[in-house]
Amino acid sequence: MTERTIPKKPAPAPDFTALIAGVRLRNPVIAASGTFGYAREYEGLLDIAGLGGICTKGLTLAARPGNQGRRLHETPSGLMNSIGLENPGIPAFIERELPRLRTLGPAVIANLSGSTVEEYVEGARLLDASEVDMIELNISCPNVKAGGMAFGLDSAAAASVTGPVRKAAPHKPLMVKLSPNAPDLAAVARSCVNAGADALSLVNTFKALAIDIRARKPVFGNISAGLSGPAIRPIAVRMVWELWEVVKVPLVGMGGIACAEDALEFLLAGAVAVQVGSATFAHPPAMTEIIAGIGEYMKEQDLHCLGELSIR
Amino acid sequence: MDALPSGFFAKRSILCECTSSSFAAGNIIALQFAWSGPAPRGGQFFLIKPWRSGVFLARPLSVAGWEPRGGPEDGGILRFLAARRGRGTWELADLRAGEEAELSGPLGKPFEAASFPKGPLALVGGGIGIAPLLALAVELGSRPFDFYAGFRSTSFGLESLKARSLAIATEDGCEGLKGRIPDFFSPQGYEAVFACGPLPLLRAVGDACIAGGIPCFLSMEKHMACGVGACLGCTVKTTGGNKRCCADGPVFRAEEIIFDD
Structure with a gap:
C-alpha cells in the first residue's frame, strides 16, 4: 500500500550570511586569534575556504619573541596558555x-595588540592602509606585562585606546575584543562603543593559575596564564547574554566552542557570529563540522536566515 | 610569496582504526593504526586522540614505523610507541584493536639523511626517543648505520632493526652495557648523527658532534597544542630565535639548539 503525498518544495538553503559592521561573512564561524596562525598552517586539515572569517595572531607594531619557558598547560576541558603575543610585527x-x-576566501580580521596607546595607533594606521577586512582591537591579552589586558579592565582605559585607534583607522570596521577579567564588563563594553567600536567580540581568555606540585612552583614563568576551552563556555555565554542588553552593536561570541551545539548557544544568546x-x-x-551543524539546525528548525536564530 | 617545500600541505585529520595494541616493556605500549592519508617520513609525528577521550588535546607521537599497503595513495599501517605518562597517554595505552582514534598528520619536518649519502650514519636514541629513529632506520634501507639505544631497564622496539651494529645500554645494567648510552658513543667515523631522547642525551650527543665537527640532528620534544605551527606554544630556543618545535622541527641541527632549561 502506498500513500501518495504531494512532494514538498525543497526548502531553500538557509542564508548563512553574517554581517558584522558592514563586513559580510559567508557564514558565522571565524577562526579565533592566536589559534589559527595565518591559516596556511592548517592547510589540509579542514576546509579553510569554507570559513566565515579568520582572525590573525595578535599583531603588534614591532616583532615580538613572546614569553620564555613553558607556554601551554592542559586542564580538564581546557587549555592554559602564556604565549605572550609572539608575532612578526605588522609590517612583516x-x-x-x-x-x-x-586569496583564501574568508574575511581577514587583523587582531591588533600593543603595550601603549601610541603603539596601537601606529599599528592601526598601517592596518587601515592594508587589505584587511576588519580590525579586532585586542585589549584583553592576559599574558603580556605592559598594556594588553590592562586596557580592557576598566572603562576609562578601554576608551583611551579605542578612541585613538578608531581615529587612526577610519576606513576599517573596528571590533574590540573584551576581557572577561574586567570587574564591570558592561561598563567597558559601553565605553568601547561610545569611543567608536562598531562591534565587540568576547571573551578572551580567563586569567588563571596552575601550580606544579612536584617542582613546587607555578607552571608558568608569568605566574598566571589565560584559560580557554570548554571549561569557560557557560561563563562566556552568560557574558554575551548580558552584553546584548547593554549595547546595540553586533556581538561576536567565543569561549570554549567545540561543536555546533556550543556555537548555537552563543547565536541564540544574541551573537551575530x-x-x-x-x-x-x-x-x-x-569548524567545518560546526558550520555544517548550524546549517542542519536551521533546516530542522525551519529558519531561513541567521538572524532568526537569536532568541532575544 | 615564498615557495613552500613540496609536501608541506600533505597532512590530514582522519578517524582511524587501531589495528593493534600490545605491551612493549615497562610503561611502553606499541600501537598500530590503519592510515589512509599521506605517507610519513622518519622524524615526523602525528597528533593522536582516542575517539572516546576524557582529555582535551590530542597527544603528539613520533612515527615509529610505516608499512605502505601499495601505491602512494593507498595508505598503510602506522606504528607508534607510547609511554604512559599522564592521563592522555594512559588513554592511548588503553586503546584496543578495533577502537578508533583521530590522527592528524604527518606533521613536522623529517630527518634528512639523504643529504649525507657517503659514509655510515649513527642513530642514537634514549627510551621512547628511539621511536622516530626506528622509522628513519627503515628509510635507510641497505645504507650502513649503527644504532645506539639507551633504556632505563629493558630494551624494546628493536626486534626488526637492521643495523650494522646495535649497542644497548641500560641504566640498571639489566641488559647490554651498564650506564647511559651517550657514554658509549663517539661520533668519530660517522658522516652524520641523528638523535632523539631525553634532554641530557641530546645535549651530550650534540656537544660531542659539534666538538668533532660531525653534522648532528636532534629531534626535540615539547608540550604541544596545535601541532601545526599555529599556536606558538612549543617554542624551542635556537641561535636563530624562537622556533616552533612542531613545524620548524621537531628535527633541528644540534648547533642551533640553545639548551638552557
Whole structure:
C-alpha cells in the first residue's frame, strides 16, 4: 500500500550570511586569534575556504619573541596558555602573510595588540592602509606585562585606546575584543562603543593559575596564564547574554566552542557570529563540522536566515 | 610569496582504526593504526586522540614505523610507541584493536639523511626517543648505520632493526652495557648523527658532534597544542630565535639548539 503525498518544495538553503559592521561573512564561524596562525598552517586539515572569517595572531607594531619557558598547560576541558603575543610585527604581516590570506576566501580580521596607546595607533594606521577586512582591537591579552589586558579592565582605559585607534583607522570596521577579567564588563563594553567600536567580540581568555606540585612552583614563568576551552563556555555565554542588553552593536561570541551545539548557544544568546579557538587544536576539522551543524539546525528548525536564530 | 617545500600541505585529520595494541616493556605500549592519508617520513609525528577521550588535546607521537599497503595513495599501517605518562597517554595505552582514534598528520619536518649519502650514519636514541629513529632506520634501507639505544631497564622496539651494529645500554645494567648510552658513543667515523631522547642525551650527543665537527640532528620534544605551527606554544630556543618545535622541527641541527632549561 502506498500513500501518495504531494512532494514538498525543497526548502531553500538557509542564508548563512553574517554581517558584522558592514563586513559580510559567508557564514558565522571565524577562526579565533592566536589559534589559527595565518591559516596556511592548517592547510589540509579542514576546509579553510569554507570559513566565515579568520582572525590573525595578535599583531603588534614591532616583532615580538613572546614569553620564555613553558607556554601551554592542559586542564580538564581546557587549555592554559602564556604565549605572550609572539608575532612578526605588522609590517612583516602585511608584506608576507596578508597577500596569501587574502586569496583564501574568508574575511581577514587583523587582531591588533600593543603595550601603549601610541603603539596601537601606529599599528592601526598601517592596518587601515592594508587589505584587511576588519580590525579586532585586542585589549584583553592576559599574558603580556605592559598594556594588553590592562586596557580592557576598566572603562576609562578601554576608551583611551579605542578612541585613538578608531581615529587612526577610519576606513576599517573596528571590533574590540573584551576581557572577561574586567570587574564591570558592561561598563567597558559601553565605553568601547561610545569611543567608536562598531562591534565587540568576547571573551578572551580567563586569567588563571596552575601550580606544579612536584617542582613546587607555578607552571608558568608569568605566574598566571589565560584559560580557554570548554571549561569557560557557560561563563562566556552568560557574558554575551548580558552584553546584548547593554549595547546595540553586533556581538561576536567565543569561549570554549567545540561543536555546533556550543556555537548555537552563543547565536541564540544574541551573537551575530562566533569564533572558535582551542577546539581546532583538539579536533582540526571542528569548524567545518560546526558550520555544517548550524546549517542542519536551521533546516530542522525551519529558519531561513541567521538572524532568526537569536532568541532575544 | 615564498615557495613552500613540496609536501608541506600533505597532512590530514582522519578517524582511524587501531589495528593493534600490545605491551612493549615497562610503561611502553606499541600501537598500530590503519592510515589512509599521506605517507610519513622518519622524524615526523602525528597528533593522536582516542575517539572516546576524557582529555582535551590530542597527544603528539613520533612515527615509529610505516608499512605502505601499495601505491602512494593507498595508505598503510602506522606504528607508534607510547609511554604512559599522564592521563592522555594512559588513554592511548588503553586503546584496543578495533577502537578508533583521530590522527592528524604527518606533521613536522623529517630527518634528512639523504643529504649525507657517503659514509655510515649513527642513530642514537634514549627510551621512547628511539621511536622516530626506528622509522628513519627503515628509510635507510641497505645504507650502513649503527644504532645506539639507551633504556632505563629493558630494551624494546628493536626486534626488526637492521643495523650494522646495535649497542644497548641500560641504566640498571639489566641488559647490554651498564650506564647511559651517550657514554658509549663517539661520533668519530660517522658522516652524520641523528638523535632523539631525553634532554641530557641530546645535549651530550650534540656537544660531542659539534666538538668533532660531525653534522648532528636532534629531534626535540615539547608540550604541544596545535601541532601545526599555529599556536606558538612549543617554542624551542635556537641561535636563530624562537622556533616552533612542531613545524620548524621537531628535527633541528644540534648547533642551533640553545639548551638552557
